Amino acid sequence: MAISGVMRAGTVQIRVTDMAAAADHYENVLGLVRSGAGADGRLYLKGWDEHDHHSVILRRADAPGMDCMGFKVSDREALSSFERRLRDLGLKTERVPAGADLGAGERVRFVVPTGHTMELYAEMEQVGNGLALENPEVSPDGLRGIHPTHFDHCLLYGDDVDGAVRVFTEALGFKLAERVVSLDGKVLIGAFLACSTKPHDVAFIRSEGKGKFHHAAFYVESWHDLKTAADLLTKRRVKLDIGPTRHGITRGGTIYFFDPAGNRNETFSGGYLYYPDRPTLSWTENELGRGIFYYDRRLNENFLGVTT
Amino acid sequence: MAISGVMRAGTVQIRVTDMAAAADHYENVLGLVRSGAGADGRLYLKGWDEHDHHSVILRRADAPGMDCMGFKVSDREALSSFERRLRDLGLKTERVPAGADLGAGERVRFVVPTGHTMELYAEMEQVGNGLALENPEVSPDGLRGIHPTHFDHCLLYGDDVDGAVRVFTEALGFKLAERVVSLDGKVLIGAFLACSTKPHDVAFIRSEGKGKFHHAAFYVESWHDLKTAADLLTKRRVKLDIGPTRHGITRGGTIYFFDPAGNRNETFSGGYLYYPDRPTLSWTENELGRGIFYYDRRLNENFLGVTT
Amino acid sequence: MAISGVMRAGTVQIRVTDMAAAADHYENVLGLVRSGAGADGRLYLKGWDEHDHHSVILRRADAPGMDCMGFKVSDREALSSFERRLRDLGLKTERVPAGADLGAGERVRFVVPTGHTMELYAEMEQVGNGLALENPEVSPDGLRGIHPTHFDHCLLYGDDVDGAVRVFTEALGFKLAERVVSLDGKVLIGAFLACSTKPHDVAFIRSEGKGKFHHAAFYVESWHDLKTAADLLTKRRVKLDIGPTRHGITRGGTIYFFDPAGNRNETFSGGYLYYPDRPTLSWTENELGRGIFYYDRRLNENFLGVTT
């Protein structure tokens, strides 16, 4: 199989402080599709073009943030193989039984050196993308809000970026598509990690502390869709961080905004097609403004300062 | 490594009957970037965002068509492994030494049951995409014509589609993203094969005879780019087949047109993100019109009848 | 006032053979907004960004076609002035009292030499565009289907194009933005007439007979909107004529399709900004294919043969 091992960033569990407000935001503004609600009150959502049961889980909590991020691997054998390699790197791993999340198969859970909880899984119930498997249309009826096609990636803040990169590249086979380094080249400030052909499935920015959540990104199909997304965000008075604009890193179009709990969402579009024989691109910290916001060419305070 | 084995459709060698006319078409209208010219008169070209030396080779000949199509694999070990698996399936393979094409490493050549010559290679000189590797811009200066980012896929016509599919899936690890079947479900009329996350890297349509070339496709970034491409095609009086329009199969936007020798080119954009756990989509022959041309919902004579 | 006299193509009354099917098409597929239903069974509709009560009236009849087309003039004085000028040209005019159509003021009705009934009116009840007049948003909620902003123009077929052009230019102050002529330059085959800055508010193509209706066009904001319109047309299995494609004449993007009664609709986008000091563009009949369909560069049978 051409794509094997880790296929993609598949899930993210986000803490929200008001479930009704969050449900309205994620279903009616962002426009994810609800695929289930747990007996424990958690809400399960997905991008419309995802076949798996869910990609986003909302959990009510007293403070916002990310509980964990999950990556789907090609098969159960790969799951076991990655578990061994994680342990070989000295990480503790834990098996979460199938069914602990709705529709979810068995998972391998571990914590990377930036303090973020990660999971691998090979199996999830497939609920389809709302289109027939025979002679389908190009999009389903009844979509609401921005309706991204899929959960795309997360950007996470934490102290030991080198450690997190080592886990993803050495144990899990990710490639470093782009990186941000200090002017003297000695400090890895940011790392954009790809497991298949997206320019990133997960990224890390060096920051004090552990386990900070910068954003979860959702894919829309075009620059035009970013405009209609921005129209809706204003009409619904969703708090904007920045955008529509474009990243230098990944070249993707973007809008950053906040859910009612203060978690940052991104609608992302475009970005180049990554292959593992593509050279790693480097950004120096003095050009990071253009790297993050290609048009403004400077970081805003929100981007740097606000995480959950 | 997450993407291993066959990474992508990497090269296509196309026969043209008038090299000067072809060079003008491929460089100034399609807008590929020239990366070399062989002592044997062959012209080497690439999409601007490709790092490898070339993806298209033009060879002067008395009749148009495709000489061969090449796929880049992750490393030399994979090359040897695929060679064995091809032989295990009963195919003859041949090693083409490094340097036989400009910038090209050693290749494994074989012929699939539809009569098309295919190659695998692990190495090619990298010439870059015209952008710096440190603090790059989002696009290079001086692009001409339609300037697709990369060579995307080929569609080939031939009799033994089942045989070709078996080679690609069993020996090379491709997945069947979509297929077209007869109404009774017994005859495989078309097969769209993916090796990574594009909905196809190569496709086959059942047809009398061997080795027919339907089109080579080049990727542009948006539906808007298809409009500016179509503007240029008319201004330059390039022979149009159809478009801009949209495929049901792959969902991609498309224009089909012809080079001066009569080979069909496609500019392709969009298409969903394919993963190997995505179910194979099926089209029945009575809905093939909508599958190929989602808006017209019927095939035109050119699409069916003209190959080289 | 800078724009005075005839301001725009304002209304069109279309005959439909099945009102329920037509209502579904015009409201849910084309996405006009219903603004009223007459006691006589006629249905009143408008594009969402129109402030006047209606721009489209559907009337049930045994055969499809256009009953009449209306143009809004700047004030009652202009209405009387045009009435005199029409009579001076030898046309019969008739006053239709206010209220004969829902929300409509008094109208001046006349028949142009191609056999089409035309109306002028200075007043219509304003119902607004769904947005506040103070601190508005950029678009209203609840739009359905393609939801064009406004009724844009009609193309009409008839024998005496020269006569119709004389009425519109000499009596009503329209300008000839573009025209199609025979190769010898002696026969006016087509005329595209502008009253303000759109490249046409009404157009005529020479054809046998009187009073034929080729299409009514509705404006969408971008080339991207034409793609989503085409997606919906296929999903709803609306009969397509051609598109998305582009006109050489006016440069506008277009899709042509049919309502359930067989009347042709157009979704139109773009087109240059016309001013009366812009030279009239001429097309010769041998280039008419490219003039009408810039990408295909040839007319299709539907375009020429199907009118209602």
Add this chain to the structure above:
Amino acid sequence: MAISGVMRAGTVQIRVTDMAAAADHYENVLGLVRSGAGADGRLYLKGWDEHDHHSVILRRADAPGMDCMGFKVSDREALSSFERRLRDLGLKTERVPAGADLGAGERVRFVVPTGHTMELYAEMEQVGNGLALENPEVSPDGLRGIHPTHFDHCLLYGDDVDGAVRVFTEALGFKLAERVVSLDGKVLIGAFLACSTKPHDVAFIRSEGKGKFHHAAFYVESWHDLKTAADLLTKRRVKLDIGPTRHGITRGGTIYFFDPAGNRNETFSGGYLYYPDRPTLSWTENELGRGIFYYDRRLNENFLGVTT
């Protein structure tokens, strides 16, 4: 004639401090087409789709700013009529003889109460838009940079906005498409004035002092063109103010940036179709942020503070 009186904002003369730098900016980055250079060193430019000789004149001076803005009227009779109406309002008018600017006919010059010099003219040499008048293509070859189709409007800052509005509406027949008022409704803070179907040809914002120049705007055809414009602005390191983003007022898409002398340019796209029977929209100062920048919903310091 349907459009009579003032047809459009036709010209703007801008002061630049370094002509070579300005020429590079306006020709290669903004991508206006050079149509002449005066013996006095002034440079004449136009948008590619304008037929008149020029719309922009650059004059070298010690300080940036706008010398004057010109409006084209339908004919010489209108010119004389407006001259009388301006005098009737108490303004001094001056005739500038034909030929004082390259290709320009006679002009009527006057100063509005905000201190801005304005001109009216009925005649200018037509040089064409680079396309044939018979059987044209949809765009000319050889365009560079952002290449807007035409000069669209200016926004001007000054103290007596009420006075300027009175001149434009009472003497010149403009309509107030949108206005910004203080919370108590007593102070007119901003006025967006239309002479034909664009939502503004000239706009004023109340500010201390006289004759300040906020920006000159140039029209591009789509939201997509704003992205490619922004790409180029960054690549050329042109100083950005804000964008791509969208206005609430006019609904147009926008990028604001600066020429090398510090004058603000806008690339503008979209905006609704204005007609004189459309109600004037009002914005209250507390919502002005959303009115100017619909996505950010707040003004930035540059927008308010920087004029030339």
